[in-house]
Amino acid sequence: MSRLIITGKRELHGEIPVQGAKNGVLPLMASSLLSHGVTVIDNCPDLTDVRAALDILRHLGCRAALEKGAVTVDASDVTCCEIPDALMRRMRSSVMFLGPLLARCGRAVITAPGGCELGPRPIDLHLAAMAALGADVREEDGSLVLTAGRLTGAPIRLALPSVGATENAMLAAAGAEGVTVITGAAREPEIRDLGALLTKMGVRVHGAGTSTVTVEGGVKAPFARHRALPDRIAAATYLCCAAAAGGELTLTNTDPDDLRPVLAALDRMGAALKTTGDTVTAAVHGPLRSPGTVVTGPHPGFPTDAQPLLMAAALRAEGTTAFVENIFENRFRHVPALRAMGADIAVEGRGALVRGGVPLHGARVEATDLRGGAALVAAALAAEGVTDLGGLAHIDRGYENLAGLLHSVGAGIERIDGKEPERWKTTEGRKTPAAREPAST
Ligand code: EPZ
Numbered sequence: 001m002s003r004l005i006i007t008g009k010r011e012l013h014g015e016i017p018v019q020g021a022k023n024g025v026l027p028l029m030a031s032s033l034l035s036h037g038v039t040v041i042d043n044c045p046d047l048t049d050v051r052a053a054l055d056i057l058r059h060l061g062c063r064a065a066l067e068k069g070a071v072t073v074d075a076s077d078v079t080c081c082e083i084p085d086a087l088m089r090r091m092r093s094s095v096m097f098l099g100p101l102l103a104r105c106g107r108a109v110i111t112a113p114g115g116c117e118l119g120p121r122p123i124d125l126h127l128a129a130m131a132a133l134g135a136d137v138r139e140e141d142g143s144l145v146l147t148a149g150r151l152t153g154a155p156i157r158l159a160l161p162s163v164g165a166t167e168n169a170m171l172a173a174a175g176a177e178g179v180t181v182i183t184g185a186a187r188e189p190e191i192r193d194l195g196a197l198l199t200k201m202g203v204r205v206h207g208a209g210t211s212t213v214t215v216e217g218g219v220k221a222p223f224a225r226h227r228a229l230p231d232r233i234a235a236a237t238y239l240c241c242a243a244a245a246g247g248e249l250t251l252t253n254t255d256p257d258d259l260r261p262v263l264a265a266l267d268r269m270g271a272a273l274k275t276t277g278d279t280v281t282a283a284v285h286g287p288l289r290s291p292g293t294v295v296t297g298p299h300p301g302f303p304t305d306a307q308p309l310l311m312a313a314a315l316r317a318e319g320t321t322a323f324v325e326n327i328f329e330n331r332f333r334h335v336p337a338l339r340a341m342g343a344d345i346a347v348e349g350r351g352a353l354v355r356g357g358v359p360l361h362g363a364r365v366e367a368t369d370l371r372g373g374a375a376l377v378a379a380a381l382a383a384e385g386v387t388d389l390g391g392l393a394h395i396d397r398g399y400e401n402l403a404g405l406l407h408s409v410g411a412g413i414e415r416i417d418g419k420e421p422e423r424w425k426t427t428e429g430r431k432t433p434a435a436r437e438p439a440s441t
Helices: 022-034 050-057 092-105 124-132 163-174 189-200 232-245 256-269 304-314 335-340 369-382 392-396 402-408
Strands: 003-007 012-017 038-042 063-067 070-076 107-110 136-140 143-148 155-157 179-183 204-206 212-216 225-228 248-254 272-274 280-284 293-295 320-324 344-348 353-357 364-366 385-392 412-416
Touching: 003 369, 012 204, 012 232, 022 038, 022 050, 022 070, 022 092, 022 163, 022 232, 050 063, 050 070, 050 092, 063 335, 070 212, 092 107, 092 124, 092 163, 124 136, 124 143, 124 163, 143 353, 163 179, 163 189, 163 212, 189 204, 189 212, 189 225, 232 248, 232 256, 232 280, 232 304, 232 369, 232 402, 256 280, 293 304, 304 320, 304 353, 304 369, 335 344, 335 369, 353 385, 369 385, 369 392, 369 402, 385 412, 402 412
Parallel strands: 012 248, 038 225, 155 179, 293 320, 364 385
Antiparallel strands: 003 385, 003 412, 038 070, 063 070, 107 143, 136 143, 179 212, 204 212, 248 280, 272 280, 320 353, 344 353
């Protein structure tokens, strides 16, 4: 059982290199199934979700490895078209293998994907896209069985701009015969990046990253190599940590253009921001002010994944900040833990009202999802005393070395892996975090 022990009220100073994008790398890895040769993806973070994707690829018969930040997949032999439930449940992106598997094998058998519990996360749009390309979709003994002699390009109209459904439709269309036009597509940067790799694989793709994507099927190149884009949510995480803790933090290997809505919110809060082509520096000295109302929406709107993080930063801002969550029904699961740290937050339906400037204190809390867990880290950096954070399996799905990187810029953060040391136990049970020795930094 791993935990983070975080001593708050220490400013962050220095530089953090931003990892490659989790949500970019996973569909890139799925695209490797379309090739009868080798695909290499550089700038790949070592995450449990990436390891789950490697396990799926190996189960399907590919040779797949992550070494020194590069994933290499040899998909010359795909020997299986069924992903067992235990692999499907390890992450949401397991569903991303549906389109390429169906295109490659003419059959795909899956179950419901796992992932963060953020409210209902149906896959109806993914299945409708496969049906539009000619697949027969049935449920048999709790599994979804999709078959298609050969997928054929067709118009696909997405009822809402789902990121995953857009990617899955592009992947299936890349392996289909003929031209597919996806309208109502999501415009997230990760989709632009998927289009870039598919293009390197010889597929003709136009408009990836806009609301109309055209894909002319046919993977021609036996080898493709691509560098995954920087993780905009990991970048937002470190910026919100800097806002919460104060100090001056520079992020390298990042793309300020993809961070615009987050940078705009931090600017309204009074952070001094400087950007170059691939760096962002945030200086936060003195009090922050509320950014006003923050409304999440599909890209280029404010990203839902950054909402819990900005909420943590807003806790130390003067004034009231309103959050409106428009993407997922249940994305305020971090609020009870923030309240346990002293935060004043009222939640009603899809809205949350944060009264900032209330002193925070350390507490023993648990992460309940990936970004909510990272938000607890940011809040702990602003809190007086020691926070003891568990539920790290959620955080490990999306962040490579979060604690080590924050520690390197001055945060009081230490990761305890394995059994809890005896010295932390009292005869009555566990000591409260506040009573513990401060974590060494
Ligand atoms: C991706 O999830 C990301 N995950 C999420 O990041 C992110 O929050 C989300 O996009 C929105 O930006 C990955 O890329 C792996 P959606 P995805 O399909 O693709 C509804 C993180 O923390 N919907 O765009 O699953 C759905 O219920 C994760 O890194 C349907 O109704 O999101 C939601 O309300 C969490 N039917 C909305 O669309 C469908 O078939 C947007 O979901 C599909 C989606």
